[in-house]
Amino acid sequence: MSELDLLVKGGEAVIGQDVVKADIGIKDGIVTVVGAGLEASTRETVDASGLLVLPGGVDSHVHIDQPSGSAAEMCDTFDTASASAAAGGTTSVICFAWQSPGESLAAVAADYAERARASRVDYAFHLTITDPTEEVVEKELPALVAAGNRSIKIFMTYKGVGLEDREILRVLDAARRNKALVCVHAENNALIDYMTEKLLEAGLSAPKYFPWSKPSVAEREAVQRIIAFGEALDVPLEIFHVSGAGPAAEIERAQARGLKVWAETCPHYLTIVADDLDKPGFEGAKLIFGPPARTSADQEALWDYIRRGVISIISSDHSPSRYDDPKGKKVAGDTAPFSVIPNGVPGLAARMPVLFSEGVSKGRISISKFVDLVSTAPAKLFGLYPRKGTLAVGSDADFVLWDPRMKVTLTNAMMHHGSDYTPWEGVEVTGYPVATYLRGREIFRAGEILVEGGGEHLARPEYPMIEPREEFPTPFNPVERTVVS
Numbered sequence: 482m483s484e485l486d487l488l489v490k491g492g493e494a495v496i497g498q499d500v501v502k503a504d505i506g507i508k509d510g511i512v513t514v515v516g517a518g519l520e521a522s523t524r525e526t527v528d529a530s531g532l533l534v535l536p537g538g539v540d541s542h543v544h545i546d547q548p549s550g551s552a553a554e555m556c557d558t559f560d561t562a563s564a565s566a567a568a569g570g571t572t573s574v575i576c577f578a579w580q581s582p583g584e585s586l587a588a589v590a591a592d593y594a595e596r597a598r599a600s601r602v603d604y605a606f607h608l609t610i611t612d613p614t615e616e617v618v619e620k621e622l623p624a625l626v627a628a629g630n631r632s633i634k635i636f637m638t639y640k641g642v643g644l645e646d647r648e649i650l651r652v653l654d655a656a657r658r659n660k661a662l663v664c665v666h667a668e669n670n671a672l673i674d675y676m677t678e679k680l681l682e683a684g685l686s687a688p689k690y691f692p693w694s695k696p697s698v699a700e701r702e703a704v705q706r707i708i709a710f711g712e713a714l715d716v717p718l719e720i721f722h723v724s725g726a727g728p729a730a731e732i733e734r735a736q737a738r739g740l741k742v743w744a745e746t747c748p749h750y751l752t753i754v755a756d757d758l759d760k761p762g763f764e765g766a767k768l769i770f771g772p773p774a775r776t777s778a779d780q781e782a783l784w785d786y787i788r789r790g791v792i793s794i795i796s797s798d799h800s801p802s803r804y805d806d807p808k809g810k811k812v813a814g815d816t817a818p819f820s821v822i823p824n825g826v827p828g829l830a831a832r833m834p835v836l837f838s839e840g841v842s843k844g845r846i847s848i849s850k851f852v853d854l855v856s857t858a859p860a861k862l863f864g865l866y867p868r869k870g871t872l873a874v875g876s877d878a879d880f881v882l883w884d885p886r887m888k889v890t891l892t893n894a895m896m897h898h899g900s901d902y903t904p905w906e907g908v909e910v911t912g913y914p915v916a917t918y919l920r921g922r923e924i925f926r927a928g929e930i931l932v933e934g935g936g937e938h939l940a941r942p943e944y945p946m947i948e949p950r951e952e953f954p955t956p957f958n959p960v961e962r963t964v965v966s
């Protein structure tokens with residue numbers, strides 16, 4: 482064996498279902514050998530005794546440096562967001578090339594690719610379509626998917642962003658023809674609009690009423706509807722940020738019918754409830770995200786759906802605004818109604834520590850389940866596996882040295898993001914990243930970010946997991962306009 486660049490010795494590696502004493506040898510940024518008690522010529526050795534060695538996190542739902550459509554500004558660039566990723570053990574992110582209405586998706590994607598060059602971690606793009614014109618869907622989309630942007634994001638709510646049903650069908654049709662996965666923000670826009678209007682008319686405008694404006698039934702209906710559309714056109718779907726029991730039950734029913742429907746939830750749904758928005762003054766605005774926080778019964782249900790694999794991915798839905806800032810949560814002032822407060826919370830750095838602490842340290846899930854949720858499953862679903870999401874020979878040497886016993890009280894400064902708050906300020910977690918490596922290069926250790934840039938774009942070619950089932954409700958394939966015998 483030629484000399485290694487790096488040998489990670491003495492740790493317990495999480496490889497598939499196993500947590501095993503294994504050393505990991507790395508050459509040219511790739512895992513080249515895995516085995517117990519490895520003796521090899523190496524330029525550098527890192528001592529991982531007492532630590533877990535985990536595949537680097539893959540966060541498949543991250544908003545970075547996006548237009549907001551208002552005077553509000555998202556407060557992370559690729560520079561700060563990727564620092565935050567590294568600080569939380571995440572080495573790959575999938576973020577959004579976001580088309581605003583009237584814009585060319587191709588131009589947006591090109592601009593976004595340029596800005597992403599500042600990233601310290603590897604990255605791929607979902608294509609967010611808010612204006613599915615003929616030009617965008619039939620001309621731009623095929624080239625962008627072929628270039629490796631193999632997922633599309635659509636919204637069923639938000640004014641100027643959400644698509645009408647007929648537009649959704651057009652995007653699903655194009656996704657099937659171009660072999661791209663469709664990811665969906667599923668909430669019923671009309672119902673939310675109605676509830677918002679009635680709440681404001683009743684004078685109930687404080688942040689704590691935001692969850693009332695977006696009841697679980699609005700999410701459940703939209704999840705059920707998008708699944709029906711996917712079933713009719715035979716299009717696989719990923720349902721983003723499932724907030725509780727109602728929508729999760731719809732997803733389980735779809736999976737039981739054999740449909741290719743996957744789902745994620747996020748740490749904020751597992752740790753924050755609607756009542757937490759009932760804070761003095763405007764403070765509840767910090768916890769405004771959509772779909773909103775639900776109840777502790779929903780949280781228990783989510784853990785159950787996670788354990789049973791109905792929900793297979795935990796992303797951050799990192800969507801950061803500053804709190805005390807006229808371009809952040811206070812864009813319309815500090816007494817503004819909930820309906821004009823920017824949605825979203827920062828969560829990139831906190832994702833893995835909060836899930837490990839709530840999940841593994843509290844005995845709800847195993848270590849290997851944790852790794853699957855935050856790394857392996859998203860890598861598989863989004864076409865990055867086995868380059869990412871595992872520590873197999875031939876994989877990129879992205880890994881985290883993780884102390885499963887370390888107790889840490891989270892503060893905003895530890896998040897390394899652009900926001901002035903974290904929803905988990907003051908929360909004590911058990912289990913924390915000691916160091917993060919991207920392709921064999923140390924990018925974070927002991928609270929410090931060690932590098933500038935260095936992230937690479939991850940082009941995603943076609944892959945079998947998201948192929949359609951070739952089953953339709955009738956003998957007619959509407960996408961190909963053929964009759965299936």
Ligand code: URP
Nearest residue numbers: 666770771798800824825
């Ligand atoms: O509140 C949220 N989640 N904001 C980010 C955009 C989205 O809906 O994913």
Ligand code: ZN
Nearest residue numbers: 666721722771
């Ligand atoms: Zn969303």
Ligand code: ZN
Nearest residue numbers: 542544798800
């Ligand atoms: Zn999102």
